[in-house]
Amino acid sequence: LSRILVLCVSVLSVAVVGAYDSSLQVQHVAENCSRFDYIFAPLAFNWDGEYFSRISTHGYEYEQYHAFYPLLPFLVHMLTQVCIVLFGPGSGCLALVYGPVLMNNIFFVLAAEKLFLLSCLVLKEKRLAFRASLLFCITPASIFMSANYTESLFAYLSFCGMLELEKLHARVNGPRKEIFDYMFHDGLLEIGFTMRLRAAIYFCLSGLVRANGAGLGMIYLGYSSLLKFAHFHFYGPKHGNYNNVSISFLIKESLQLVGLGMVSVVAPIVCVQYYGYSRFCVQLETQYSIQALVQPAWCQQTVPFIYQCVQKKYWGNGFLNYYELKQIPNFLLAFPMTLLCVQCALVYCKSKKRNYFSRSLKVFPYVLHFFGLVMFCMLIMHVQVLTRFVSACPPVYWYPALLQSQNQHEKTEGRRHNWIVKYFMIYTVLGSAMFSCYYPWT
16 A cells, blocks of 8 residues: 555656756656656656666766666666566566666565564564554655665565564574584584575575675674674583584584685675676776776776775765765754654663663674665665665664554653654655655655
8 A cells, every 4th residue: 555655756756846847857758658657757767766777777877877786777677687578579668667767666565574574583572563564565665666776675685684584593592402412513503504595595586686785684683793703602511422513513604604704794795896887997898878988996996896986986875075065955954854763763772671682692793784775764774864864774774663562551751752753654655756856755
């Protein structure tokens, strides 16, 4: 229902108000597309959607395109090719306009389901998990979940990886002897490695969707290994075979952690950056631009890193670069999400009562991850991006869900925290209209 609301607001806004700038839509929509298709075109081509659409049809033509990671454009390209083969060349336009929108809405629904399952395992409360999933359905970044952006795909892959690890953690929450047997029984050990490998693959794919996907493997797989070392330290000495397996366990666990880290963190970074290096530093010719005939300055760096250089050169990202008077409106746009994130972190750390969320070790890696993203965005990135930057972080939905659950019988406190739900709903509707009409909403 939330996706229907977003699509309706988007279509009505374009039909009634019109697009502030429709040149990109005219450029992309082919002659065999109807006028009705132009109403849906903003979801596919506005703002960053322009880059993703261009990459999916023409590849990485220019240096600045490397600010956008390849998995989403690749999926759109494959969908377009399938439509052309099955329905003829005329279907290519329809695939470009409707394909990304349909695909991302499907990924959004799947992500909502994964968030519910993940919340059930972490919070141990189905009603709380359901509330969190409902809040995810009206996330302030709703329009980006339905448009040609990476948010839905990234959220789905992130939640899948987190869920695999939580399933593994749920297996070892038993009596001490059972935990130790689980850790060292060959068959069960193989199952545990398989589940962690699946999580690493999901995190690797998320790293091909967005640059910050690399942090998922470092935080969540690292925390999973830390838990395993902790179980070994506390439960191992009381087990008869402790001395025989201690050294082998440490060696195996260390090798696993290195291997999984290579899969989830290093592999996507190396693949994306190496492609950019070979494109602009080794192959010095291109049919689209003469800029590649001269090596960019970043090619001469000790470790050529195209993503960082492109973000700084074309988008002005850098430490405190965004702190200018003219950016005050964008800071105001991001203020509600900033306030929500700060409150969430403070409640987790300072709450005197320990519950499903506050001071919970199971929630710790999630809070660490999302607070790290908040600080990175506030100090280095365009601050208004924060609203969608943390949209795949479960605590953004767990914390408001917990507030609503605690205060449903306390009217005064409930009214004090109702601003969060109102904020979610206002940004869902307003963002859908602003984005679709090509007004500043990025």
